[in-house]
Amino acid sequence: MKLKRRQRQRLGRVAGYVAFAAIILVAAFAADWGQLHDAFFRWDIATSMFPDAVTVALRNTVIYTLLAFVFGLVLGLILALMRRSSVAPYRWFARAYIELFRGLPALLVLFMVGYGIPIAFPNREIPGGVYGSVTIGLGVTAAAYMAETIRAGIQAVPKGQWEAARSLGMSHTRAMVSIVLPQAFRIVIPPLTNEIILLTKDTSLAYVLGVTAGTIELTKFAGDALNTKVNPTPLVVAGLLYLAITLPLSQLVRWFERRAERAA
């Protein structure tokens, strides 16, 4: 029997769905749901984590994220401008910085900032204690990524915008500040929001700097609860709290992107 091309395609698609559903079902039946439930979904353990899970741990996660983001954004903007500077050493520095910090694991950088700065500047303290160390430790890496994003945004602003601004007598700096950067930032809002999502997850590394009861964030909080309760339910709670931040943010990114598509 000869099938038409259309029919063959439809048959292939149906076969794909069936195989996919079968794999999911087999996995679901094979799993020991009773065990899973006792391990990961103990209601009493979950409720015992509140309100601290939100008022302390989630709060600190958000604070670390925002501080590191602002720090990274400012440093990233400076690096992006240096990258485009007419002064060659500025360009070299920015390039080296970006390559270096994009090539190192965030955890390693966090360690080096947390332990390196006190050694390099023995008579000074990082302002803000652990908050300061985490801000810098995560921010220096985020800055490298954001610098590239911002640079791409600046380049995406049409040349005609520069020419119109300069023709009106604006200096290079004035044209950059008043005309180009505002439009570049509109372009980079979606990728910068993505950067916030990445940073939110990276705050889970803050524990390496020795967070205390007051400065604890979600992952360390959940890890401690895991140890005292000898049950992994806290991990699920922490995961859900992360998702409460990251899922709305990725919705936001999608909304920004759709809006930009419509405008274009």
Place this chain on the structure above:
Amino acid sequence: MSAIVLNGVRKSFGANEVLRGIDLTIEPGEVVCVIGPSGSGKSTLLRCVNLLETPTAGTVHVGGVDVTDPDCDIDAVRRRIGMVFQQFNLFGHLSVRDNLTIAQRRVLGRSKASAVEVARANLARVGLSEKAGAYPAQLSGGQQQRVAIARALSMDPELMLFDEPTSALDPELVGEVLAVMRGLADEGMTMLVVTHEMAFAREVSSRVVFLDGGVVAEQGPPAQIFGAPKEARTAAFLKRVLEPTHVDL
């Protein structure tokens, strides 16, 4: 003092010499139209006046100031020159009103109130008073170009440069822009206009410059250029553009 004096201006992009020795003087109040084939260097010539392109050789004086002197404060000279682009180049993140006020405020240091007042007057002049709050993307091409003209006028320029201001417009929108330009010419504005609108060149300009192969091939009053061109290549160019129905196959 002449408004613009180009002296032996040459401009190369790499090995491509686009302007090959341009001598051109424009007096205050003149409306000079530059015509010529595509790629003949018309835009480059215009952009050398406000130094969007730096000439490779020769000098450019604007209002007596040598803009090709490396010590020249080019921003100060550009304040006095209005420029209108083929693609309008309105600032997309700003409202029409802010497009007109931002350089007044940031470059000329005018107060907000006086900048807004100047903007209001210039929007009225181009017939777009009701669009002050709109954003560029909400306007038609013809409206955008009129806003661009009003933006340039808001700086009280001594002269205006137009680089094919109607070439990006739908045919039915060309007239409204040309009408604004004609009004400016009637008021005595010094204008250097690159255009393919031969009717405009013929009726409005005081002089027509025919550019070909990076040199001024011929210039003169429109009656002479359009009526009795001296150069064969001027005649050939005009024959091509004035008979748009004729197609070489």
